[in-house]
Every structure is written in structure tokens, then in C-alpha cells.
Amino acid sequence: MTDDPDESAATDTDDTATDENEAEESAGPTPVGVKLGSTRTVLQYVRGGEVETVRTLTCLATYEDPLTGDEQVLFGEQAAQEYPDTVKYMLRSGLPQDDESADLAAKFFEEVVSAEGLDEDSAVVYAIPTIDNEPGLRNLNRVIEQSSVGDALVRSFPESLCGSIPALGDDLEAIDEVFAAVNMGSTNLEASAYRHGEQLSPFVSGAVTGNEVDRKIANAVEEETQGRVNIDLTTAREYKETHADFDAFEPFTDVIQQPGGGAHEFTIERSVMEPLDDYVDDAVDEVANNFLSQLANDHMKPYQLALSKPIVLTGGMACIPGIVDVFEERLSMELDREVTCIAADRPDLAPAEGARRIAERLIE
Numbered sequence: 589m590t591d592d593p594d595e596s597a598a599t600d601t602d603d604t605a606t607d608e609n610e611a612e613e614s615a616g617p618t619p620v621g622v623k624l625g626s627t628r629t630v631l632q633y634v635r636g637g638e639v640e641t642v643r644t645l646t647c648l649a650t651y652e653d654p655l656t657g658d659e660q661v662l663f664g665e666q667a668a669q670e671y672p673d674t675v676k677y678m679l680r681s682g683l684p685q686d687d688e689s690a691d692l693a694a695k696f697f698e699e700v701v702s703a704e705g706l707d708e709d710s711a712v713v714y715a716i717p718t719i720d721n722e723p724g725l726r727n728l729n730r731v732i733e734q735s736s737v738g739d740a741l742v743r744s745f746p747e748s749l750c751g752s753i754p755a756l757g758d759d760l761e762a763i764d765e766v767f768a769a770v771n772m773g774s775t776n777l778e779a780s781a782y783r784h785g786e787q788l789s790p791f792v793s794g795a796v797t798g799n800e801v802d803r804k805i806a807n808a809v810e811e812e813t814q815g816r817v818n819i820d821l822t823t824a825r826e827y828k829e830t831h832a833d834f835d836a837f838e839p840f841t842d843v844i845q846q847p848g849g850g851a852h853e854f855t856i857e858r859s860v861m862e863p864l865d866d867y868v869d870d871a872v873d874e875v876a877n878n879f880l881s882q883l884a885n886d887h888m889k890p891y892q893l894a895l896s897k898p899i900v901l902t903g904g905m906a907c908i909p910g911i912v913d914v915f916e917e918r919l920s921m922e923l924d925r926e927v928t929c930i931a932a933d934r935p936d937l938a939p940a941e942g943a944r945r946i947a948e949r950l951i952e
Contacts, residue, residue: 617740617951620706621944622714622732623747624693626679626775626799627825627904630940631700633710634948641937642704648696649675663699682717682775683724690727694734701737712738713947715747715939718771718778718790741950745943746787747771748780751902753942754932760945768883768894770875770915772905774798777871779879781887781894789886791879796870798905801828801863808859817844817854827860834910837861867905868914876922895923898930906935 620633624646631642644664649671653660667675678684678692714732716725733742748769749762756762763785771778777796781788805824809817819827831840839857846852884891899919901912916929932938 618707618710619944619947619951620710620712620737621750621940621942621947622712623750623939623943624679624697624714624728624731625904626677626682626773628936629696629700630937631704632937632940632944633704633706634944639944640704641940642700643937644700645677646679646696647675647677648692648699661695661699663696663703680775681724682719682773683721684727684731685724686727690731693727693731697731697735701735706737708736708739710737711740711947711951712742713750713943713950714742714744715750715943716744717747717773717776717792718780718787719776719792741947743946743950745946746780746790747773747939748778748900748902749782749785749787750940750942750946751932751935751938752782752900753945754934754938755900755902755930756898760949762900762942765897766890766893767897767900768880769900769902770871770879772798772871772901772903772911774904777874778903779875781883781890783887783890788890789879789883791874791882793874793878796867796874798825798828798903801867801905804863804866805859808863809856812856812859813854816852827856828864828908831856832860832864832908834861834864834908834914836909864908864911868911868918872915872918872922876919880923895925895927898928901929901931902935902938904936906931 618633618635620631623630627646629644629646633640645668647667648661648663649667650659650661651671662670676692678689678696684690684693712732716728729744732738748771751771752767752769753760753762756765756767762782766783768779768781775797777793779791802821802824805827806819806821809819831837837860839855841853841855843851843853880891901915906912912929912931916927919929920927
């Protein structure tokens with residue numbers, strides 16, 4: 589008697605699905621690295637032996653379903669594009685400052701992990717900023733720890749340590765080193781030394797930030813165009829991320845629609861790089877004269893060891909082409925000694941990647 593081909597195919601499919609489920613179960617918890625950023629959030633996890641990376645705007649928007657009346661949630665780029673007037677960026681200051689922003693962050697994070705199909709049996713390591721804000725850090729902990737993922741474990745590590753891991757090796761070599769790291773973020777400039785994973789002399793400055801660069805670019809565009817063009821901070825950030833280049837910046841043109849009708853084309857020559865040039869000078873001053881001087885006072889031997897090793901630059905501002913070399917040159921001049929600076933290939937993804945590598949180690 590010949591087997592029913594449809595029945596055989598169904599059996600084969602069931603067997604394949606069973607094998608895949610058993611393979612996933614035998615593989616253990618899913619390692620997940622998380623960086624909840626003020627502008628962008630990055631998740632990195634391993635599925636089926638492949639590393640998956642998610643990078644999205646840290647924002648959400650809600651609307652009412654016209655058929656059911658139920659609340660619907662959008663997040664990331666889709667939310668920002670479709671609901672620009674009502675979209676909510678709940679981590680603009682770097683951390684959820686109150687219950688409302690914590691609830692929004694929790695809803696946002698839940699939407700992201702749900703969209704990726706991450707299961708409860710996962711090991712979550714998340715990067716936290718170096719900042720003296722206990723209520724904000726507690727809120728961030730609540731967002732992650734009360735989410736639907738992380739049943740296997742939930743741990744946090746400093747963002748600059750996580751971001752340094754991909755820059756210093758293919759594994760977790762950074763944990764065994766003595767080095768210094770500078771996190772060039774949107775909301776703060778952070779710096780720390782690390783001694784075998786122990787954080788030494790953490791430093792934070794809110795005076796030198798990527799957000800401030802965006803404001804200066806917007807003001808500079810208005811000045812360069814003699815008041816004819818006013819751009820918002822989102823556009824200023826796009827100019828920075830798209831056109832800034834310390835190695836080979838080229839003037840660029842853009843077009844705006846005028847209120848009375850018609851379009852106005854304009855060219856930007858100075859308004860992007862001049863604020864960035866000032867940013868590097870200010871960052872070098874903070875690192876050399878505040879962070880490193882304090883590190884030398886507190887921990888002289890680790891200070892000497894850290895300056896003999898590459899200083900790791902992390903954070904979104906470290907993504908600008910050529911900024912690592914410029915920072916190295918100016919810091920060497922300020923200290924009157926040669927120093928070396930390095931960064932991961934993708935500094936914006938590095939904290940989540942480092943956190944994911946730590947998660948893999950913790951579940952081995």
C-alpha cells in the first residue's frame with residue numbers, strides 16, 4: 589500500500605519543526621545585549637547561530653484603531669514618520685526620569701522585543717550610562733527586569749565597558765585589561781578607567797554632548813544662510829550623521845519649501861564642521877583636565893597603565909569619520925605626550941554587541 593503523499597509531507601514538516609524546537613531548547617537561553625539610548629536603541633541577539641542586530645529610534649506613538657477602538661502602538665522610525673507631532677521620545681535625558689517616562693519606555697521595549705519574537709528564556713545584559721541619577725537608573729532597571737524577556741538572567745554593566753569590548757578584541761579581552769574609555773553620547777560625555785572590569789574614577793559632563801552639537805548646527809545654519817533657513821534639531825542631527833566628516837567633508841545642498849510657496853535651495857559649507865570642531869576641543873579639555881587629572885590623583889598606577897594602552901572611544905559621536913584620529917591628535921597635544929585612541933567598527937552598535945558577548949559568557 590502506497591503512503592498518502594500529503595500525509596507524508598505533513599509528517600516530514602512536523603518532524604522538521606520538532607527538530608528545530610529541540611535544537612533551540614538544547615541551545616539554552618538566547619543571549620541578548622541591550623542599549624536603550626536617548627535617541628536610538630540597539631538590541632543584539634543570537635538566533636539559529638546567527639547574530640541579529642536591531643537599531644531603532646527610541647520613540648513610540650499610539651493611535652486608536654478606527655474599527656475596534658483599541659489602542660495601537662507604533663515604535664521607531666515608523667512612529668516618527670507617521671506621527672511626528674505626537675511621537676514621544678521618553679529617554680531624551682538619557683534615563684526614564686519619572687513613572688510616566690518609565691511606563692513609556694517599558695511599553696516601547698516590550699514592542700521591540702515582541703517584534704523580534706524574543707522568548708522569555710533569554711539572558712539579557714543591558715548597558716547603563718555612567719551617571720549619578722539613582723532614581724533614573726532604578727527606572728531603567730525596572731523597564732528591563734519587568735519585561736517579558738530575561739527569565740534566565742538580567743544583568744547590567746557600564747555602557748563604556750560594553751562599548752569597549754568589540755574595540756579591544758574578538759572575545760572579552762577588555763574584561764582582563766586596564767584601560768580608559770570615553771563615551772561620546774547624545775546626552776553626556778562620560779569617561780571611566782577600567783581595571784579587570786572594575787570601574788575607576790567615573791566622570792560625567794553634561795556640557796559637551798551630541799545634542800548640544802545639534803543645537804549649534806541648527807543655529808549655524810540660520811547664521812550661514814543669513815536667516816533664510818531655520819531647521820529643527822532632527823534635521824540638524826541628520827546633517828551631522830549624513831555629512832559630517834573630519835577627513836573629507838564636502839559642502840552639500842538642501843531644499844526647503846517656503847511658507848508662501850516655492851522652494852529655496854541653499855548650500856551648507858561651515859555649519860556642520862565648525863560646531864563639531866568645537867565639540868572635539870571641548871571634549872579633549874574635559875577628558876584631559878578633569879577626568880584624567882582626577883584618575884591620576886585617585887589611581888596613579890592604573891592611570892599610567894591606561895595611558896600606555898589605547899583609549900577607547902564609544903558612543904554615537906564616535907561614528908563620525910575621522911573623529912578618532914582628530915581626538916587622538918588633540919588629546920596628545922593637550923597632555924604633551926603621545927596617546928592612542930581606537931573605536932569599534934560601529935561605535936553605535938558596540939555597547940549592545942559587548943553586552944551580548946557578556947550574556948553569552950554568563951550562560952556558558
